Amino acid sequence: MTAIDTAKPATRRTITHRLMRAARADRLAAVGAVVLVLIVIAAIAAPLLAPYPADGTDATHAENALQPPGSEHWFGTDGVGRDVLTRVLYGARTSLLIAGAVLAISAAIGVLLGVVAGYAGGAVRDVIMRITDVFLAFPALLLSVALALVLHPGVQGAIIAISASWWPWYARMSAVAATSIRSRGFIDAARCLGVSRTRIVLRHVLPNSLTPTLVQLSLDAGGVILTAAALSFLGLGPQEPTAEWGLMVQQGQSLFTTNWWVVAFPGLAIVITAFCFNVLGEGLRSALDPRREVTR
Template sequence: MLDRIFSPEIWRPRLKEFKFSIYLLSRNKLTKISIIIIFILVCIAVTAPFIVPYKSDVYTGTHPEDKLLPPSINHPFGTDELGRDIFSRVLYGTRISLQTAVLAVVLALIIGIPLGAIAGTFGGYVDEMIMRITDIFLSFPPLLLAIAIAAILGPNLQNAMLAIAISWWPWYTRLIRGQAVSIKERQFVRAARAIGTSNFTIMWKHIIPNCIAPVIVQASMDLGGVILTLAALSFLGLGAQPPTPEWGLMVNTSMNYFLNAWWYGVFPSLAIFITVLAFNLLGDGLREIMDPKTRKY
């Protein structure tokens, strides 16, 4: 078994394809920039508890004598209404936003991929039932549905993440279902069915693995949208609650001080903009190398 797994005939073509994919990514300057930005953001998210200059300001610290100070050497992004260092809070907000967005997308994938694969593989009444339920969810704008669910569940970060996942899974279900309907008619699937392979085995071993590429592209682009939706929920008071250093919540609070402290809302907004843009550019780059129709040799 191990000899088969580590056989050169197995890993050499995959290694060659991986190297070619890296080469295609390296040709796109915008994609390279997005990868660098995302790498920096991930590093910040992982090391945030250790690198923030004012750790006490992240949650509990208050310094009334330093409130609403403009950007300076000691406070590169200025301070807020309680004298907390905005730079420290924006850095720590990277950790919260990325972690919550990744968990929301993963949860949406866990729900959407099996449902889409089952609908596309089995067809008939199963397909009809799953897709009609999916259409009901898709009939609502994702943000509006997330707001409604978050309002029902209660305003906190965990419920916001769950609300986003519930509003996002139908898109993956529809995507996987379309891929599964096409793949199940191919020769290798018909051959597997001809030798008596069960539908569940075909679904897990043949259909789902061949649907992963478009899902990866969609998920990478959705991360930016999820971060934006999370910020919107927090801005509306349905996501993170004070004193959590979440970007959308910081923008909400800054509205009361915008005329006198422009820096309060600008830097969290800039963090949201850069993060969403980086993930969108990464998604475009991945789509270019994974879709033969758009691949540029």
């Protein structure tokens, strides 16, 4: 085992220790993380937790339309009599699925291209960065809307449209990190040992470029959920009978002044989830900032 490899367990322990210490210091980020865990659990267990599971799909109950919150329907019912609490729980599944898929696709494409550009440099970096600049020239929401108009409305269309506007940020960030890492001593040592460029990139440059990416993922999750909700609000995201928070808000917007619960609860779910992701991301950025370690 080389000196490069033996340093990895210590690095992992250091990061874990810093995260645990940050959780004790930043109670708001810790609370945000706990709330997000509960939201994820509720989304996964929606068929078990929902009081009326059929309402999460295509069931309708015209005789129960627009009932206010009460003992039978804690969050009331919507315009076709479906239980709003059930729809919110199932909507969490859709919203988190879109956010997770978008971030996974964006990070996979962006980090890979960014690391290749940063490590290779020269013409390779110039070509990749110019392509990235073309995508960054458009506002993310505007580009997502334009692509969603071309694609078939639905969950898959929303994922593709948002991912296309999100990956360039990860590419640029990873390129900067890889450019800095390639000049460090352990990379020079690997080259001297005859390690191939592909192995250097995959084993050393890529793992050491992931810390800022993990922080950015947590910060971007809330933005992706808001973007997905915006597409659904415009009729370009998931369609009926799929439960999705933005779609629920769009369907109930005309009822807000008379039947506030149809809009309020899915809207509140969007705000709480986005806020928790933001505070968690800020907490992670503070915890993993190496400059804080220097000052302590």
